[in-house]
Amino acid sequence: MLDTRELGRRPGVQREVSLSVPAPADLGIEVLRVREGAPVEIDLRLEAVLEGVLVTGSAEAELSGECARCLEPISDAIEVRFQELFLYDDQALSEEDDEVSMLEDDLLDLEPLLRDAVVLALPFRPLCRDDCPGLCPECGARLADDPDHAHEAAIDPRWASLATLQQDPQQED
Numbered sequence: 001m002l003d004t005r006e007l008g009r010r011p012g013v014q015r016e017v018s019l020s021v022p023a024p025a026d027l028g029i030e031v032l033r034v035r036e037g038a039p040v041e042i043d044l045r046l047e048a049v050l051e052g053v054l055v056t057g058s059a060e061a062e063l064s065g066e067c068a069r070c071l072e073p074i075s076d077a078i079e080v081r082f083q084e085l086f087l088y089d090d091q092a093l094s095e096e097d098d099e100v101s102m103l104e105d106d107l108l109d110l111e112p113l114l115r116d117a118v119v120l121a122l123p124f125r126p127l128c129r130d131d132c133p134g135l136c137p138e139c140g141a142r143l144a145d146d147p148d149h150a151h152e153a154a155i156d157p158r159w160a161s162l163a164t165l166q167q168d169p170q171q172e173d
Ligand SMILES: [Zn+2]
Pocket: 067, 068, 069, 070, 071, 072, 127, 128, 129, 132, 133, 134
């Protein structure tokens, strides 16, 4: 929680803040995320406006995850930018709106904003490299390590059972 009371609710007053916070749990997606507790470096500009505080900022963190094709570990970094208007919670709102970010007693909860920005910036299918060839469908070997990898043509199990049927004498009638 960030305290915005220093701005005194005076429109036009600004403050720059830099902070390093430990990453909350589940910051990212299943296959690519900021490890819980890893530092997230945040730079913010807080600006008082008439109805609340405008937050503009960026965040940087290390990512870890795994390749969607070959499951190799991936290390990467992410930098996201965000901007959001947080309304004072004693503003008379005509109707409740869940989409609006609110200050609570002039304290600002940055976590939902950070979480949305990080998730939006991540690829759905992270890869160790753009042309990752993935795994061998037969033995699971990592094809990037062994590009000439090949197998003897194996008998498809469905054909194998047909072959057994054909040898069954009862099928000959
Ligand atoms: Zn890969």
